Amino acid sequence: xxxxxxxxxxxxxxxxxxxxxxxxxxxxxxxxxxxxxxxxxxxxxxxxxxxxxxxxxxxxxxxxxxxxxxxxxxxxxxxxxxxxxxxxxxxxxxxxxxxxxxxxxxxxxxxxxxxxxxxxxxxxxxxxxxxxxxxxxxxxxxxxxxxxxxxxxxxxxxxxxxxxxxxxxxxxxxxxxxxxxxxxxxxxxxxxxxxxxxxxxxxxxxxxxxxxxxxxxxxxxxxxxxxxxxxxxxxxxxxxxxxxxxxxxxxxxxxxxxxxxxxxxxxxxxxxxxxxxxxxxxxxxxxxxxxxxxxxxxxxxxxxxxxxxxxxxxxxxxxxxxxxxxxxxxxxxxxxxxxxxxxxxxxxxxxxxxxxxxxxxxxxxxxxxxxxxxxxxxxxxxxxxxxxxxxxxxxxxxxxxxxxxxxxxxxxxxxxxxxxxxxxxxxxxxxxxxxxxxxxxxxxxxxxxxxxxxxxxxxxxxxxxxxxxxxxxxxxxxxxxxxxxxxxxxxxxxxxxxxxxxxxxxxxxxxxxxxxxxxxxxxxxxxxxxxxxxxx
Amino acid sequence: xxxxxxxxxxxxxxxxxxxxxxxxxxxxxxxxxxxxxxxxxxxxxxxxxxxxxxxxxxxxxxxxxxxxxxxxxxxxxxxxxxxxxxxxxxxxxxxxxxxxxxxxxxxxxxxxxxxxxxxxxxxxxxxxxxxxxxxxxxxxxxxxxxxxxxxxxxxxxxxxxxxxxxxxxxxxxxxxxxxxxxxxxxxxxxxxxxxxxxxxxxxxxxxxxxxxxxxxxxxxxxxxxxxxxxxxxxxx
Numbered sequence: 001x002x003x004x005x006x007x008x009x010x011x012x013x014x015x016x017x018x019x020x021x022x023x024x025x026x027x028x029x030x031x032x033x034x035x036x037x038x039x040x041x042x043x044x045x046x047x048x049x050x051x052x053x054x055x056x057x058x059x060x061x062x063x064x065x066x067x068x069x070x071x072x073x074x075x076x077x078x079x080x081x082x083x084x085x086x087x088x089x090x091x092x093x094x095x096x097x098x099x100x101x102x103x104x105x106x107x108x109x110x111x112x113x114x115x116x117x118x119x120x121x122x123x124x125x126x127x128x129x130x131x132x133x134x135x136x137x138x139x140x141x142x143x144x145x146x147x148x149x150x151x152x153x154x155x156x157x158x159x160x161x162x163x164x165x166x167x168x169x170x171x172x173x174x175x176x177x178x179x180x181x182x183x184x185x186x187x188x189x190x191x192x193x194x195x196x197x198x199x200x201x202x203x204x205x206x207x208x209x210x211x212x213x214x215x216x217x218x219x220x221x222x223x224x225x226x227x228x229x230x231x232x233x234x235x236x237x238x239x240x241x242x243x244x245x246x247x248x249x250x251x252x253x254x255x256x257x258x259x260x261x262x263x264x265x266x267x268x269x270x271x272x273x274x275x276x277x278x279x280x281x282x283x284x285x286x287x288x289x290x291x292x293x294x295x296x297x298x299x300x301x302x303x304x305x306x307x308x309x310x311x312x313x314x315x316x317x318x319x320x321x322x323x324x325x326x327x328x329x330x331x332x333x334x335x336x337x338x339x340x341x342x343x344x345x346x347x348x349x350x351x352x353x354x355x356x357x358x359x360x361x362x363x364x365x366x367x368x369x370x371x372x373x374x375x376x377x378x379x380x381x382x383x384x385x386x387x388x389x390x391x392x393x394x395x396x397x398x399x400x401x402x403x404x405x406x407x408x409x410x411x412x413x414x415x416x417x418x419x420x421x422x423x424x425x426x427x428x429x430x431x432x433x434x435x436x437x438x439x440x441x442x443x444x445x446x447x448x449x450x451x452x453x454x455x456x457x458x459x460x461x462x463x464x465x466x467x468x469x470x471x472x473x474x475x476x477x478x479x480x481x482x483x484x485x486x487x488x489x490x491x492x493x494x495x496x497x498x499x500x501x502x503x504x505x506x507x508x509x510x511x512x513x514x515x516x517x518x519x520x521x522x523x524x525x526x527x528x529x530x531x532x533x534x535x536x
Numbered sequence: 537x538x539x540x541x542x543x544x545x546x547x548x549x550x551x552x553x554x555x556x557x558x559x560x561x562x563x564x565x566x567x568x569x570x571x572x573x574x575x576x577x578x579x580x581x582x583x584x585x586x587x588x589x590x591x592x593x594x595x596x597x598x599x600x601x602x603x604x605x606x607x608x609x610x611x612x613x614x615x616x617x618x619x620x621x622x623x624x625x626x627x628x629x630x631x632x633x634x635x636x637x638x639x640x641x642x643x644x645x646x647x648x649x650x651x652x653x654x655x656x657x658x659x660x661x662x663x664x665x666x667x668x669x670x671x672x673x674x675x676x677x678x679x680x681x682x683x684x685x686x687x688x689x690x691x692x693x694x695x696x697x698x699x700x701x702x703x704x705x706x707x708x709x710x711x712x713x714x715x716x717x718x719x720x721x722x723x724x725x726x727x728x729x730x731x732x733x734x735x736x737x738x739x740x741x742x743x744x745x746x747x748x749x750x751x752x753x754x755x756x757x758x759x760x761x762x763x764x765x766x767x768x769x770x771x772x
Contacts, residue, residue, distance in 0.1 A: 298658030299662045305662075307669075384669065411553070413556060415553050419541060419632055423692045428682065431720070441671075442671070466735060486680065495688055508673065
C-alpha cells in the first residue's frame, strides 16, 4: 500500500517539522488569534479592502470604470480566496487525524485504511465550509463573476464579511444569540398578536363599503405597520369594530416595542463588561513585564499609585465592581472578576508576560489560593502576598510566595521603633523609603570592577560624600573575621566593616548618600580596573 | 516594672504592637474600654486594664501626665483616636503620641489633635509592597537588622549642655569615633526636622540639643553616648 505509506510518512513529517508548525502559527496570529496585535492590523486592512471593493462595484453599476477596476477586483478576489484557503488550512490539523488513524490501526493490529482517514479529514474541512462565516466568505467572492448579473446581489455578503473583522459588530450578533430564548418568546407573542389582529381586521373591514382592506395581505400589512407603531396611514380602519382592533393593537405594540428594547438593552449592558474586559486583555497583551494586582482595597490603591508613579505596567483585578470603577477613574487598567480564577489570571498574562503578582485581598484564604495558582502557573514569577493573620505567613510561604507582608506587623514595627527614638526613626525611615534626597542603595561588586579585590580602607567613601553602611556577602564566598556580622537568609551582613575587609566578586555594598553621589560612584565603580581610583 | 508606655486598644493590632514592645523590652500597659478585649489580652499573657479613656481622671490614674512617656492610640475608630490624642496631649504636652488611622483624611486630624506620628497601616503596607518590588535587598536587610530583632539598632543621641562637642565640626567628631557605630547625620531641631547628612561636604557646627542619629550594636551606641556626655574630648 504505497499511497497509505506516503500519506502516513507525510503526516509524520508535518508533525515533526518545526518550520511547518512555525508557519501555521504565523498565519494563526494573523488571522485568528484574538490577542494578536497583527490580527488587528490584518482586520483593519480587510475592512478597508471590503469597503473599497464594494464602492467600486456599486459605482460600476451605472458608469463603467477602466481596466484598473478589473485589476483591482482580481486583486481583491485573490486576497479573499487566499484568506479562505488559509482559514480552511488553519481550521484543524489534518496530519493529526491521519496519525491518529494510523496509530489506532497499529495498536489494534488492523489494516490502515487511507480512504477512511481522508474521509475524516474531508469531513472536518466540510464542517468548516458549513460554518456561517465560511459561507459568507465564499459568497463574497462571487459578485466578481460578471456573466451572471444576479450574482451582484451577493455584494451584500461582501458587506456581511465585515462582521468577521469588526469585533464590535460581532458582539451584536452574539447578543442576539445569547438572548434567543427571550427573542423567541417575543416573536411567538408578536406572531399571535399579528395573526389575531389580521384576522379580526379582515373580518370587520373586508365587507365594509369604503374599506381599503381588500385582501388578507392588506390586513397583515396593516397589522404589522400598526403593531410596530409606525402607522403610515395608507390603510385605516373605517368601521367602529376595526378602530377598536386598531386601539388594542396600538397598546399591544407599545408593549412589544418596550419589551424588545429592554431585551436588547439588557443584553448589551451585560455584554459591555465583557467587551471592556476584552479590550483590557488586549491592552495587557501588548505590555511587557507586567504586574498583576489582585485586590484594590486601600493597600492595592497605594501600590497602584506607586507603580503608576514609577511608570510600571500593571493590571488590577477586584471582585467588587465599585472598586474596579474607582481604578478605572484613576486611569488604570482594571477588570472585575474573581482573582482565584486561574483562567482570568491566564488572560491577564500569568505564565506569559506577567513577571509579578501581588495578592492584596482582605481574605487570607483567597491570598493563599492565588499564590498557589500563580506559583503553579509560573515557577519564576515574583509573588508578594498579604497576610492578615500571623499564622497565614507560613502558609503563604509554603504556597510559594516570594515575600509576605503583614500589615499589623509593619505597623507594630514602625510604632514601636518610633516611640523610643522619634527623630532617628524618621530620619532613617526617610532614607530607606527614599522620601528625601538621601538614599540607601545596593551596589554589587562585579568581576573586573575596580572595587574587586580592593580593601574597604582603601576606598575613601567620605570623599565621595558616601557612607558605607555595610557589605552583604553570600555564604558561598569565604567569610571574614574581626567584623560585626549579622545573619541574613543565605548571606552575611558585615556592618560598618573595618578597613582590612577585602571586597570580592558577589559582594553587595550598601551605601548611603545623595542620589547624585551614588550615581557617580556607581559609574566610577563600573569603569573597570584599568582606570585608577576615583579622584576625590 | 512601672509601665512607661500606654497602649490604647486591645484589638489584634494592639496585641501585635504589644509583642513588639515586649521583644524590645519596653515596659507598657494595655488599656481598653471593652472588658472582653481586655480579658482576651490577659489570656495572651499581657498586662491589660479596663478603663474609660473618655474620663481624664482615669487617664491620670494610669499615669498619663506622670510616669507614662508615650502613648499608642490603636483604637479601631479614627474618631476615638482623635479624642484620645487630644485628651492625652492636654494632660501632658511632653508626651510622645503615636496613632494609627483608618481613613486617609484622618491623618491630618490626628496630627492636629496632637499626635507626633500617624501610621496609616494601608499606606505603609502599600509602600512596603512597592519597595519589595523595587529594592528587595534593602527592605530585607533593614528588616533583618535595624528594624528586626538582631543587635543592630538605630539610636538618637542628644548633645547635652556642657558637652565638649559644642562648636565642634561634624568631621572632627567622626575622627574621634572609635566605636563601631555609623553616624548617619545630625538633626538640628532648632532648624527643623531635616537630617543633615554626615558626609554631605558642608561641615556642620555641632550645637547643644542637636540630635545625632547613629546606627550600631547596643553596646557601641552606649559607649558612644558616654563619650558625648563627657566634659572633655577623648584624647587621640
